[in-house]
Amino acid sequence: MTVILGIESSCDETSASICIDGKIKSNIIANQLVHAKYGGVVPEAASRAHQQNIIPTVHEAIKQANIAKEDISAVAFTRGPGLLGSLLVGTSFAKSFALARQIPLLDINHMQAHILAHFIEDPQPQFPFLCLTVSGGHTQIVLVKDYFEMELIGETLDDAAGEAFDKTAKILGLPYPGGPLIDKYAATGNARAFALPEPQIAGLNFSFSGLKTAILYLVQREMRQDPEFLNTRMADLCASVQERIVSILLNKLKKAVQQTGVRQIAIAGGVSANSGLRTQLLGLGKQLRAEVFIPKFEYCTDNAAMIAIAGYHKFQKGEFVGQDITPVARMAV
Numbered sequence: 001m002t003v004i005l006g007i008e009s010s011c012d013e014t015s016a017s018i019c020i021d022g023k024i025k026s027n028i029i030a031n032q033l034v035h036a037k038y039g040g041v042v043p044e045a046a047s048r049a050h051q052q053n054i055i056p057t058v059h060e061a062i063k064q065a066n067i068a069k070e071d072i073s074a075v076a077f078t079r080g081p082g083l084l085g086s087l088l089v090g091t092s093f094a095k096s097f098a099l100a101r102q103i104p105l106l107d108i109n110h111m112q113a114h115i116l117a118h119f120i121e122d123p124q125p126q127f128p129f130l131c132l133t134v135s136g137g138h139t140q141i142v143l144v145k146d147y148f149e150m151e152l153i154g155e156t157l158d159d160a161a162g163e164a165f166d167k168t169a170k171i172l173g174l175p176y177p178g179g180p181l182i183d184k185y186a187a188t189g190n191a192r193a194f195a196l197p198e199p200q201i202a203g204l205n206f207s208f209s210g211l212k213t214a215i216l217y218l219v220q221r222e223m224r225q226d227p228e229f230l231n232t233r234m235a236d237l238c239a240s241v242q243e244r245i246v247s248i249l250l251n252k253l254k255k256a257v258q259q260t261g262v263r264q265i266a267i268a269g270g271v272s273a274n275s276g277l278r279t280q281l282l283g284l285g286k287q288l289r290a291e292v293f294i295p296k297f298e299y300c301t302d303n304a305a306m307i308a309i310a311g312y313h314k315f316q317k318g319e320f321v322g323q324d325i326t327p328v329a330r331m332a333v
């Protein structure tokens, strides 16, 4: 029996998960509510909250999986990319646990883990497949050749897709993180109500900063005419914003399918929880005769189950790291 304890602490969620022989048995996530009042994640507050949360979160993951800590074969942890102070808490915990129990350590790349979340449940993609990874910090198109062999073929030149959602939400007066709220309002709005620009970027790269500026100007212009604009048109605004962000993402994914000839397409990362993206990806799959893979909601945003499953596959390869391992804020996919 191979039992992996997965630890995630790259941003503002403290999470622990137990994976037994490739099956996820628990996935505990402690959200940090402290950041909402600042309109974004405050790194110092995040690392302090991780310190408070990590031990109870790991205890709960072990308890829910119905195992004893003595059963754990190895510890997998997020090494990066992410906030250094936050990563340090998970890394230090994982190292101490592995040292105390005399078990191996597995370092995991957070962006690869978002992609490997597709191997938690069926149906699972086969190699090679294309993955659009969209989170608060990244927007990437990745050609996934094997569990740990991934090629970055497109990325954002400025803001990430999640940032585009969150920064737009801020302009609209919505609290952080605004992505899920835009999604909620968009459900009852008209996506064609406002025309927003689509940037013309070469190749498979993305840009979202122009969109953010266009929305700011639109809101300022309309508010001068009607101070109630944001109250009366919120649903239409959110639907139009969501439509444009999704079309920017999917037009590039379509181009990637045409360029590579790979006909399995997946999405991953926090923004893959977006209902507009999920629905329209299914449409794109039909149009391109490509097989579509969409993770369950709980495996889209940051979680330790994806770290544990990545750890399970790394364990099979015997790729362990020593106690001298340190976290890194920036890391290629």
Ligand code: KG4
Binding pocket: 011, 134, 135, 136, 137, 138, 161, 162, 163, 165, 166, 177, 178, 179, 180, 183, 269, 270, 271, 272, 273, 274, 275, 300, 301, 302
């Ligand atoms: O992957 P993730 O949990 O954390 C990072 O690694 O960044 O992604 C968080 C991002 C945030 O920007 C959040 O607003 C966005 O994912 N997000 C959404 C939705 N749910 C989360 N964006 C749009 N629609 C959603 N339903």
Ligand code: ZN
Binding pocket: 110, 114, 135, 136, 269, 270, 301, 302
């Ligand atoms: Zn993430």
